[in-house]
Amino acid sequence: MQLSSSDNVSLPPTAESLSEDDIDRTFQKLQKHEPPAGIVDQILQRIRQLPAEQIYQPSTPLESPGQKDIVKQEK
């Protein structure tokens, strides 16, 4: 976005505080996009294609490091 002498950009004669509300209001209209349909199933399919040892099974023991920080489930 380099300015050149031939650019016809209208600039104010004096410096004042920028109106940031305009930017906020405008960009809050940023359209939300949905992920592709079936993305959850696609991800689960990808998980199932992992090596067998990386797929957690009901009998997988919880002995890996970092488990101490896991919130205990309420009984």
Next chain:
Amino acid sequence: MQLRERITHQHKELTDGMLAQQTLRGDQEAFAQLVQRYSNSLFNFTYRFLNDYDAASDILQQVFTQLYVSLPNLRTGEPLKAWLFQVARNRCLDELRRKRVIHFSELQTPGEDDELSPLAIIPDTSPLPEDIAERHDLQDMLQQAISALPPKFRAVVLLRYASQLSFSEIGRTLQMPEATAKTYFQRAKPLLRASLKERLVSPSSAN
């Protein structure tokens, strides 16, 4: 309510940590719930960051696959949001680098006066046109303005506008102080404003 629906409903009431625990016990429905919880906001972030639908979809799958594999080592006592967006941001940067859109120097932490274009230095205090919100090509202009931002500003702006993260969450995601996240956001606004003005003045030459 069917059993599957009841299980899904129960999953929605669980914290990220609880769903992670259940995933580790082999419950893939619990992991599916984590995916559903964050996929929309993550997709919006990656799509806007790259302006590439297919790349964003692929990265979304990569992020959740990485989450699944990383679960045993994560601090799941806290929400996974920051970790997910951090991974997504890194994957987006990898994609930009792969496309050779950015140079390595742009990824480094800048000094105070980096990344300022002449348009940002010249203050523009005139109000935006009244009908800007009504333009049919507004979304294109917004996306182009975002895509023109340096990657580190782009990440903050998108996490704020597209994914509605607080500045505290943005700081945790991008591993910077909250104050820095706010500063980057404030510094990005003149660039966005200038970019929008440029496109309104001469749409064809701005691209």
